[in-house]
Amino acid sequence: MESTSLALKIEMKGISKAFSGTEVLKAIDFELKEGEFHALVGENGAGKSTLLKILCGAYSLDQGEIYLNGQNVLIDSPAKAQQLGISIVHQDINLVPYLSIAENLFLGQKFSKKMLGMMDWKNLHRKSKEICHMVGLNRKVTTEVRELTFFEKRLLTIGQALLNPNMQVMILDEPTASMDKYAKDQLFRVLTNLKENKISVIYVSHRLNEVFEITDRITVLRNGEKIKTVRTAETSTDQLVSMMIGQKLREQYPDRKPNIGTAILQIKRLSNSVLSNVSFTLHQGEIFGIFGTTGSGKTELIRSIYGVDSYEQGEIILEDRVIKSINPKKAIKKGIFLVPEDRREQGLILNMALKENLLLANFDKHTRSYLINHKIESKEAKGLIKRLKIKTAGIKQKVVYLSGGNQQKVVLGKGLYTDSKLYLFDEPTKGVDVGAKAEIYKLMDQLAAQGTGIILATSELNEAIGLCDRIGVLYHGELIAIVPNDQSNQTEEKILALALAGENIA
Amino acid sequence: MGTEQNKRQYDWRELLARYGTIFGFFTMCIIFALLSDVFLKYNNILNILLQSTMLAIISFGLTIVIISGEFDASLSSIVALSGVITTLLLSNGWGIIPAFLVGLLPGIVIGFLNAIAVLWLGVSSFIATLGMMSSVTGIVYMITQGRSIWQSIPEDYLWLGRGYFMGIPVPVITLALLFLLLWFFLTQTNLGRKMYAVGGNAEAARLSGINVRKIRMLAFIIGGFLAALCGVLLASRLGSGQPTAGGTYFLDAIAATFLGQSIFSKGKPHLTGTLIGVLIIGTMNNGFVLLGMSYYIQDLIKGLVIVLAVAVATIGAKNKNQYTVK
Numbered sequence: 161m162e163s164t165s166l167a168l169k170i171e172m173k174g175i176s177k178a179f180s181g182t183e184v185l186k187a188i189d190f191e192l193k194e195g196e197f198h199a200l201v202g203e204n205g206a207g208k209s210t211l212l213k214i215l216c217g218a219y220s221l222d223q224g225e226i227y228l229n230g231q232n233v234l235i236d237s238p239a240k241a242q243q244l245g246i247s248i249v250h251q252d253i254n255l256v257p258y259l260s261i262a263e264n265l266f267l268g269q270k271f272s273k274k275m276l277g278m279m280d281w282k283n284l285h286r287k288s289k290e291i292c293h294m295v296g297l298n299r300k301v302t303t304e305v306r307e308l309t310f311f312e313k314r315l316l317t318i319g320q321a322l323l324n325p326n327m328q329v330m331i332l333d334e335p336t337a338s339m340d341k342y343a344k345d346q347l348f349r350v351l352t353n354l355k356e357n358k359i360s361v362i363y364v365s366h367r368l369n370e371v372f373e374i375t376d377r378i379t380v381l382r383n384g385e386k387i388k389t390v391r392t393a394e395t396s397t398d399q400l401v402s403m404m405i406g407q408k409l410r411e412q413y414p415d416r417k418p419n420i421g422t423a424i425l426q427i428k429r430l431s432n433s434v435l436s437n438v439s440f441t442l443h444q445g446e447i448f449g450i451f452g453t454t455g456s457g458k459t460e461l462i463r464s465i466y467g468v469d470s471y472e473q474g475e476i477i478l479e480d481r482v483i484k485s486i487n488p489k490k491a492i493k494k495g496i497f498l499v500p501e502d503r504r505e506q507g508l509i510l511n512m513a514l515k516e517n518l519l520l521a522n523f524d525k526h527t528r529s530y531l532i533n534h535k536i537e538s539k540e541a542k543g544l545i546k547r548l549k550i551k552t553a554g555i556k557q558k559v560v561y562l563s564g565g566n567q568q569k570v571v572l573g574k575g576l577y578t579d580s581k582l583y584l585f586d587e588p589t590k591g592v593d594v595g596a597k598a599e600i601y602k603l604m605d606q607l608a609a610q611g612t613g614i615i616l617a618t619s620e621l622n623e624a625i626g627l628c629d630r631i632g633v634l635y636h637g638e639l640i641a642i643v644p645n646d647q648s649n650q651t652e653e654k655i656l657a658l659a660l661a662g663e664n665i666a
Numbered sequence: 667m668g669t670e671q672n673k674r675q676y677d678w679r680e681l682l683a684r685y686g687t688i689f690g691f692f693t694m695c696i697i698f699a700l701l702s703d704v705f706l707k708y709n710n711i712l713n714i715l716l717q718s719t720m721l722a723i724i725s726f727g728l729t730i731v732i733i734s735g736e737f738d739a740s741l742s743s744i745v746a747l748s749g750v751i752t753t754l755l756l757s758n759g760w761g762i763i764p765a766f767l768v769g770l771l772p773g774i775v776i777g778f779l780n781a782i783a784v785l786w787l788g789v790s791s792f793i794a795t796l797g798m799m800s801s802v803t804g805i806v807y808m809i810t811q812g813r814s815i816w817q818s819i820p821e822d823y824l825w826l827g828r829g830y831f832m833g834i835p836v837p838v839i840t841l842a843l844l845f846l847l848l849w850f851f852l853t854q855t856n857l858g859r860k861m862y863a864v865g866g867n868a869e870a871a872r873l874s875g876i877n878v879r880k881i882r883m884l885a886f887i888i889g890g891f892l893a894a895l896c897g898v899l900l901a902s903r904l905g906s907g908q909p910t911a912g913g914t915y916f917l918d919a920i921a922a923t924f925l926g927q928s929i930f931s932k933g934k935p936h937l938t939g940t941l942i943g944v945l946i947i948g949t950m951n952n953g954f955v956l957l958g959m960s961y962y963i964q965d966l967i968k969g970l971v972i973v974l975a976v977a978v979a980t981i982g983a984k985n986k987n988q989y990t991v992k
Binding site for chain 2: 506
């Protein structure tokens with residue numbers, strides 16, 4: 161770990177970036193040394209991905225300078241970044257399943273061709289073999305990618321980055337997402353090899369224990385600001401966590417006065433391919449948070465309760481009655497409603513009218529023997545629009561024309577119209593403006609005050625702390641702790657540490 | 667929200683997308699009227715309407731299936747099968763009403779089988795119904811040995827396709843009633859609403875508690891039923907069961923439905939659009955004959971017109987973000 165003596169590979173100075181007036185990066189300085197493994201950590205929205213996108217040419221910077229090997233460089237396109245030897249390995253794996261390993265490796269690369277544009281297969285396969293050897297992918301290079309395991313595909317994406325002959329900086333964005341420990345160890349062995357080749361790595365991960373295992377230094381971002389760069393050997397999980405959290409304003413959250421009633425939902429030992437042995441109880445009037453990083457199984461848990469995903473073992477008990485089989489239709493009948501994660505893909509029929517969307521999940525009130533009563537329909541729709549303060553040109557407006565916050569309110573309105581006694585919210589404020597956010601929180605508080613039970617799955621710790629009565633922490637599909645929320649800093653740190661490292665540090 | 671923002675601004679793209687097809691239709695009519703003095707005669711217009719009724723009925727069937735987000739290529743083969751079965755029963759001495767009703771059955775059965783193949787076995791609707799088309803056509807030829815069935819068909823049966831009621835051709839009245847019925851179903855019932863929802867976004871519809879399979883199965887069955895209805899009416903109009911009856915309907919129905927999607931609303935299938943689409947196709951067929959164009963050139967022009975109309979509608983739709991109300 162003698163990185164201090166090494167030369168600077170990259171220096172980013174005073175990097176600022178704003179999106180439509182909102183500053184997301186505020187004069188950030190960042191440095192990366194030769195052969196160094198440098199972790200970038202921070203909560204969702206801290207600015208990690210924006211900073212990296214600037215470095216690999218996907219976003220332009222508003223202010224600041226980037227130096228590569230001491231020279232000021234202008235990175236204005238992903239191609240330019242490639243040319244300078246900066247490669248990114250994305251979290252999502254984008255490979256063509258029906259092409260071979262070799263073909264995927266060289267996809268989009270200029271490669272020496274023979275006459276008439278014929279492929280030089282011999283050369284291509286030889287080169288591919290070298291790359292596969294480097295990343296420890298022990299497969300014939302003619303194997304089709306669809307036959308590879310998830311882990312092998314990950315190795316292949318790293319191989320793609322290594323193909324760049326100028327390669328000096330590799331950015332890894334959550335490389336171990338949905339990977340087990342064995343695969344992770346193997347990946348780390350491959351990465352350690354890179355280090356010997358003097359390649360510098362920027363490592364983004366939500367899993368702090370991995371950061372401690374493989375990196376030399378750690379930079380903490382918070383709300384678009386750089387908090388500190390520390391040497392990994394000289395810090396600890398709780399130190400990092402408190403740097404990530406800082407002091408936060410909670411004025412956008414309603415002042416909860418929970419009135420907790422009897423148990424409404426009991427989850428017992430729920431297991432499927434993602435979840436293992438999840439158990440908890442939700443009460444009337446309670447907002448129960450499920451907090452975890454991306455890939456921890458929040459969405460899967462919520463979807464299992466709603467009957468979208470299936471579960472292999474365990475029991476779901478709604479008001480003392482075991483639910484034997486469930487699908488969304490039955491769930492709504494029983495008084496459960498899901499506000500899904502992706503409103504455009506799962507929540508709305510974009511090219512249908514506002515009123516049609518609002519009343520889609522329940523036809524009982526405005527239809528009589530299959531016939532739609534347009535009078536009641538428009539009255540109900542207008543009532544919901546007023547209650548939720550949806551900004552619209554009229555009830556016949558197509559929802560595709562509404563803003564993100566208003567679209568999300570439509571999904572909530574759809575839920576309200578079902579008069580459910582249990583609401584499942586999956587990331588309800590994703591991509592929603594501040595004003596709409598506060599209104600959504602207020603609505604959840606009101607629902608709880610009326611005695612409904614609410615489960616809020618979120619990856620925003622601030623949201624969980626600001627709103628929930630108790631918070632369950634998911635880590636790798638296990639509900640490792642249920643923490644009563646007293647909104648104290650210790651609680652917040654404890655929850656974050658649990659979610660990031662799977663361990664209790666308090 | 668101010669009222670100024672409530673008014674959407676229209677520009678030429680929007681106009682083109684919404685009304686381009688209609689405009690093209692009128693231009694075409696003017697050209698036909700200038701080149702042929704028969705075109706605008708009452709009898710010719712009635713003729714166009716009459717010839718369009720059959721195409722309209724099968725196109726309505728296809729429109730319903732497309733609204734639910736699926737596709738049905740087997741409809742034209744059902745037209746032939748139903749016509750053949752009804753005329754076969756009639757020539758074997760069955761009564762008109764039983765023969766008529768039994769003739770409708772294959773439409774329902776085939777619609778159901780399509781639904782099984784697509785919704786339960788997971789075959790894509792295009793492939794499944796294309797396969798069905800081939801099989802049904804095979805059955806038609808097995809039944810008829812390739813010959814048309816015309817022997818001893820009662821005169822009374824022909825009234826459905828050729829008769830008049832209060833001076834209006836019976837098929838036109840049938841079509842008008844059918845249009846009202848389907849319009850009512852699509853806009854006034856929750857099943858119609860759910861059908862649009864399923865076609866608009868199946869996943870969102872499912873999470874809203876809608877049984878997507880049930881709705882789509884219903885769409886396939888209605889589609890098959892309408893094709894069968896088209897078949898028995900066509901047999902009455904022709905006075906015979908023709909194994910080749912479905913032939914031209916395959917492409918014409920697809921053309922009419924997609925032309926219809928380009929009318930008034932951008933890319934949303936709807937009955938009125940389909941009806942206008944049918945009239946466009948019908949007028950085109952009629953005008954080309956009046957102008958004495960060769961059959962092959964007709965096909966060529968028809969193909970081009972369809973692609974052009976849909977392209978015009980798509981250009982407008984691409985620009986939709988411009989009309990966003992914030």
